[in-house]
Amino acid sequence: MTKDEAVAAVRDYLQNVVLGSAEEEIAPDAPLLEWGILTSLTTVQLIGHIQTEYGIAIPHDRxxxxxxxxxxxxxxxxxxxxxTPAQV
Structure with missing residues (x-):
């Protein structure tokens, strides 16, 4: 998965599943934790989605x-x- 693909996939999940609306796009540098978009529960749900949908396991230490x-x-x-190396 490239970084661009990951940005699109994560943004889509957060907007449609977590926030329930794709009307306003979340910027890639928006502070998700500070704004309460990601909480402990939604982070675990996102991790589960990533593993199920894309087959990428995120180690606990990450x-x-x-x-x-x-x-x-x-x-x-x-x-x-x-x-896939991340591009800066």
Missing amino acids: VVGSNFATIDNIANLLAELSG
């Missing part, structure tokens, strides 16, 4: 706030775990 602070951070993590 489930830290800095990896889930923004869509960009999550996308970098997913690109790295799927073997």
Whole structure:
């Protein structure tokens, strides 16, 4: 999974499943934890979705706030775990 694919997939999930509306697009650098978009429960749900839908397992030691602070951070993590180098 490339970073761009990960950004699109995570944004789509957060907007449609977590927020229930795709009307307003979440910016890749929006502070998801600070804004309450990701909570402990929605983070676990997102991780489950990623593993089920894309076959990417996120190790427990990588489930830290800095990896889930923004869509960009999550996308970098997913690109790295799927073997595709993250692009800056």
